[in-house]
Amino acid sequence: MEYGLLFGGKSYEHEISIVSAIALKQVLGTQIAHFIFLDGAHRFYLIAEKDMRSQFFSSGHYKKCPEIVLKHQGFHTQGLLGSKPINMESLINLIHGGDGEDGKIASFLEFYGIDFIGPRVEACVMSYNKYFTKMLAKEKGIKTLPYVFLDKREGSAIKGLSYPLIIKPNRLGSSIGISILKDEKDIEYVLDEVFEFDSQVMIEPFKEGVKEYNLAGCMVKKGGDDTESEFVFSVVEEPKKRDFLGFEEKYLDFGRTQKVKKADISSELEMQMRALFKRIYNPLFVGAIIRCDFFVINDEIYLNEINPIPGSLAHYLFEDFSSTLERVILPKEVSIPITYHYIEQIQKAK
Amino acid sequence: MEYGLLFGGKSYEHEISIVSAIALKQVLGTQIAHFIFLDGAHRFYLIAEKDMRSQFFSSGHYKKCPEIVLKHQGFHTQGLLGSKPINMESLINLIHGGDGEDGKIASFLEFYGIDFIGPRVEACVMSYNKYFTKMLAKEKGIKTLPYVFLDKREGSAIKGLSYPLIIKPNRLGSSIGISILKDEKDIEYVLDEVFEFDSQVMIEPFKEGVKEYNLAGCMVKKGGDDTESEFVFSVVEEPKKRDFLGFEEKYLDFGRTQKVKKADISSELEMQMRALFKRIYNPLFVGAIIRCDFFVINDEIYLNEINPIPGSLAHYLFEDFSSTLERVILPKEVSIPITYHYIEQIQKAK
Numbered sequence: 250m251e252y253g254l255l256f257g258g259k260s261y262e263h264e265i266s267i268v269s270a271i272a273l274k275q276v277l278g279t280q281i282a283h284f285i286f287l288d289g290a291h292r293f294y295l296i297a298e299k300d301m302r303s304q305f306f307s308s309g310h311y312k313k314c315p316e317i318v319l320k321h322q323g324f325h326t327q328g329l330l331g332s333k334p335i336n337m338e339s340l341i342n343l344i345h346g347g348d349g350e351d352g353k354i355a356s357f358l359e360f361y362g363i364d365f366i367g368p369r370v371e372a373c374v375m376s377y378n379k380y381f382t383k384m385l386a387k388e389k390g391i392k393t394l395p396y397v398f399l400d401k402r403e404g405s406a407i408k409g410l411s412y413p414l415i416i417k418p419n420r421l422g423s424s425i426g427i428s429i430l431k432d433e434k435d436i437e438y439v440l441d442e443v444f445e446f447d448s449q450v451m452i453e454p455f456k457e458g459v460k461e462y463n464l465a466g467c468m469v470k471k472g473g474d475d476t477e478s479e480f481v482f483s484v485v486e487e488p489k490k491r492d493f494l495g496f497e498e499k500y501l502d503f504g505r506t507q508k509v510k511k512a513d514i515s516s517e518l519e520m521q522m523r524a525l526f527k528r529i530y531n532p533l534f535v536g537a538i539i540r541c542d543f544f545v546i547n548d549e550i551y552l553n554e555i556n557p558i559p560g561s562l563a564h565y566l567f568e569d570f571s572s573t574l575e576r577v578i579l580p581k582e583v584s585i586p587i588t589y590h591y592i593e594q595i596q597k598a599k
Numbered sequence: 600m601e602y603g604l605l606f607g608g609k610s611y612e613h614e615i616s617i618v619s620a621i622a623l624k625q626v627l628g629t630q631i632a633h634f635i636f637l638d639g640a641h642r643f644y645l646i647a648e649k650d651m652r653s654q655f656f657s658s659g660h661y662k663k664c665p666e667i668v669l670k671h672q673g674f675h676t677q678g679l680l681g682s683k684p685i686n687m688e689s690l691i692n693l694i695h696g697g698d699g700e701d702g703k704i705a706s707f708l709e710f711y712g713i714d715f716i717g718p719r720v721e722a723c724v725m726s727y728n729k730y731f732t733k734m735l736a737k738e739k740g741i742k743t744l745p746y747v748f749l750d751k752r753e754g755s756a757i758k759g760l761s762y763p764l765i766i767k768p769n770r771l772g773s774s775i776g777i778s779i780l781k782d783e784k785d786i787e788y789v790l791d792e793v794f795e796f797d798s799q800v801m802i803e804p805f806k807e808g809v810k811e812y813n814l815a816g817c818m819v820k821k822g823g824d825d826t827e828s829e830f831v832f833s834v835v836e837e838p839k840k841r842d843f844l845g846f847e848e849k850y851l852d853f854g855r856t857q858k859v860k861k862a863d864i865s866s867e868l869e870m871q872m873r874a875l876f877k878r879i880y881n882p883l884f885v886g887a888i889i890r891c892d893f894f895v896i897n898d899e900i901y902l903n904e905i906n907p908i909p910g911s912l913a914h915y916l917f918e919d920f921s922s923t924l925e926r927v928i929l930p931k932e933v934s935i936p937i938t939y940h941y942i943e944q945i946q947k948a949k
Contacts, residue, residue, distance in 0.1 A: 263937045289937035291671065291710060304946055307939035318670075321641065347935065348710070352720045356706030360641060360698070370702045374724040375731070381721075384734040402882045448882070448933075532752045532798070583798075585697065587613045587639035589657035596654055 250575045252280055252366075253324070253337035255354070257287040257306075260347030261425045261446065265560065267306050270343050272505060272561040274301050277571065283335055285324060286311055287344060287354075293317045295326060295335065323363050339579070342367030342558060346422050350377045350558055366577050368537040368557035375533060376555035379419050379451045389528050392551045394453045394544070399440075401448040407436070415455040416440065418447035422556065429455050456546065461488055461553070462512055464522050465540040465563040468530065469576035480530075481573045482523055483540075483566030487512035505565050521550055529555060536579045538562050600925045602630055602716075603674070603687035605704070607637040607656075610697030611775045611796065615910065617656050620693050622855060622911040624651050627921065633685055635674060636661055637694060637704075643667045645676060645685065673713050689929075692717030692908060696772050700727045700908055716927050718887040718907035725883060726905040729769050729801045739878050742901045744803045744894070749790070751798040757786070765805040766790065768797035772906065779805050806896065811838055811903070812862055814872050815890040815913035818880065819926035830880075831923045832873055833890075833916030837862035855915050871900055879905060886929045888912050 256270035257263055267286075274281055284296040286306065294314040296305070305311055317324045317335065325332040340358065342365055348354050352373035358365045368376065375381045386393045397407055398419070416439055418426040426446035428439045443450045465483040486509050526541050529552070540559035544551040564570040606620035607613055617636075624631055634646040636656070644664040646655075655661055667674045667685065675682040690708065692715055698704050702723035708715045718726065725731045736743045747757055748769070766789055768776040776796035778789045793800045815833035836859050876891050879902070890909035894901040906913075914920040 259935055259937070261935060263935075264939060264941050267942065289935070291712075303942045307942040307946070320668075352702055352724070353706040353710050356703040356720070357710070360703050360707070362641075370706070370720070371724050371728060371731075374702070374721050378721060380738075381725070381731075381734075384731075384738050387737075388730075388734050400882050402885075532750050535752075585609055585611060585613075585639070587609070589614060591614050592617065592653045592657040596657070 250280055251282040251336075251338045252277065252574075253283040253285055253335065253340040254281045254343055255285045255287065255340055255349075256343045257289075258344035258346065258348035258354070259287070259289050259291055260345070260349070261421060262346030262423050263289060264303075264307075265423055266343060266345045266349070267303055269345060269561045271301055271303060273341075273343060273564065274298070276561065276564050277574075280571065281341075282337055283324075285317065285335075285340075286314075287348060288312075291348075293319060293324065295324075319357055319361065321361055323361065338364070340365040340367075341562070341574075343562065345558055345560065346425075347420075350422065351420065352377070362582055364579055366536065366538065366574065366579070368534055368539070369580060372534045372537060372557055376539070376557040377420055377422075379417065379554065380449065382552070382555055383451075385529070385533075386552045391525055391528065392549060394456075394551055394553075397452040399450045399452065401444050407452065410452070411454065413455040415453050416443050417451045417453075418443055419449035419451045420447050422554075423560075456544075460545040462486065462514065462522065462543045462545060463488055463540055463563075463566070464526055464543065465538060465559060465566045466523075466526055466530065467538040467573065468535055468578050469573060470578055478578055480523070480527060481567070481576070482526070483563060484509070484511040484568075485514060485519055485522060486510075486566055487514075505561065508565050518545070518548075518550070525550060525552065536577065538574070538577065540566075600630060601632040601686075601688045602627065602924075603633040603635055603685065603690040604631045604693055605635045605637065605690055605699075606693045607639075608694035608696065608698035608704070609637070609639045609641055610695070610699070611771060612694075612696030612699075612773050613639060614653075614657075615773055616693060616695045616699070617653055619695060619911045621651055621653065623691075623693060623914065624648070626911065626914050627924075630921065631691075632687055633674075635667065635685075635690075636664075637698060638662075641698075643669060643674065645674075669707055669711065671711055673711065688714070690715040690717075691912070691924075693912070695908055695910065696775075697770075700772065701770065702727070712932055714929055716886065716888065716924065716929070718884055718889070719930060722884045722887060722907055726889075726907040727770055727772075729767065729904065730799065732902070732905055733801075735879070735883075736902045741875055741878065742899060744806075744901055744903075747802040749800045749802065751794050757802065760802070761804065763805040765803050766793050767801045767803075768793055769799035769801050770797050772904075773910075806894075810895040812836065812864065812872065812893045812895060813838055813890050813913075813916070814876055814893065815888060815909060815916045816873075816876055816880065817888040817923065818885055818928050819923060820928055828928055830873070830877060831917070831926070832876070833913060834859070834861040834918075835864060835869055835872060836860075836916055837864075855911065858915050868895070868898075868900070875900060875902065886927065888924070888927065890916075 256266045286294045286296050295317050322334050324335045352370040355370045380398045414430040416428045430439045463486045469481050471477040471479045540556040540563045542553040606616045636644045636646050645667050672684050674685045702720040705720045730748045764780040766778045780789050813836045819831050821827035821829045890906040890913045892903040
């Protein structure tokens, strides 16, 4: 398979996406035929393989690369004699956070009918917005931690909560902007800080000693058949314990190229997680490799969050990542007939 | 105010959007400076005012109009000597259904930082998908009719429901594809029919004699001030009674240019509807003029659906539509600094 790899984006996770793309390049090698970078000014650039180093982007050198445009039939280079399509079999959306996970890039790709691996618009919105994820989990009968949702514009007072609390920007990943609040007296200050990142925040109890587990997976073609499907699951990982999940640690996480050790959990718990994963995935996330982050408290599984584009696609959790990627089922484009039937009827009746 | 008006789209509501745009042109007159048509092949055309007749589109004549592109700083005409921006103060998104209400067009406009009146990506997804609207209403403590959600891929059996039922495509507006099911024996047939329009369906009890009321509104600037806001509400309309809301009737509805009569309801009920409207609108729908369709059963209000881009913006429900439109508050673009701080730190540490 010849992939295009799309990374960058105008978001707080811009740098993370660059590191993530460099890691995925090491894993997939020549299977990635084209590297496409979206910069903070919302311009796309075609990056040569040899330039896939973090400094190439931080230094601004990428601006000397050809600027490309996204339109019908995909990305195009532009020259004096017109534009030329950049050929690929499928595009991997590896833009973490804003643009990539909020539905914008998915919209472009769906609009232009481009085959891509990544969450579709609805899947993005339901997972990027933590408040909507809570609603989705509730609807599907999946436990989540209790929460208070706060919008800056509404400015509701929050009283009578038990401390400590964890306060997260509602629409941001990679632990950016997360604060632990130990005492009510600091709430104004901490809220101000989190509101820097998003106008909405999600407040949850901060529980110490909670077990955390990550499970990635996707729906793939069964055998060579296009009509039958099955799930591929990764190993369950117990992420490195961090009292407070720091951005820098998570950041380095995105550059991982090594496989991880399977978490020490019962096969029963693993089966339960897989069942919950399927309930979340199907049909909303078809087309994407996602990672579900669970908590286990008193043997009960809680959904913490859905990561619709995990760092370097969580390749390090899969046994055979490359073949899994090739088998991902992409949603079919729906054909919609435009007949002008009603307009013609009305014209006749006039 | 000089508006651009965007209409059409690749959707079952393509024709409806054309009729809707022609009606809005009659209402806003010269305030609309540019008409932009999105055809079924996902190409944008700049339409001259004199050509804003339904036959111009159904005949395919629009293809002789200049094709334009959407990019940074908005829509552009393209000539031999480069591209030229089409200037407008604000764009009205009047693409009903797919493209316009599913988040795709909103994504383009948000991505390119274009001022527009219409729902943003999240608002589109939460209102276009009836299943998500149910979740949102539940979360906000707003009643809706009981329902069964069905996805074609999952193919759940539905047994033990009370008839008659109303079966709707989950992601489609304007009553397209809606069926009434009187008896279990017809369920397979009816489901097949509805699945023609969408791979997901929403099933609800069909209640006869339910009162239906529509209320439109938006958040606007208070006085000349940019920082203070207030709500403008339309009159409450009791839509013409239709046992079965037919597409053709609804279709003609979209072309309305006459004001409607206020529904005969108590001011208490009206106040309750306004309170529910605000709870739904804020903050998700900021930037849009939306219409909430309510049912009243035994003096209790139920949310039927949220129409994030009502036919010709439901202008006929407003007392002073033109000034309301001018005062709509648009969400502010968030600036995101891309500093390369972390990449630089890592490079130093090497």
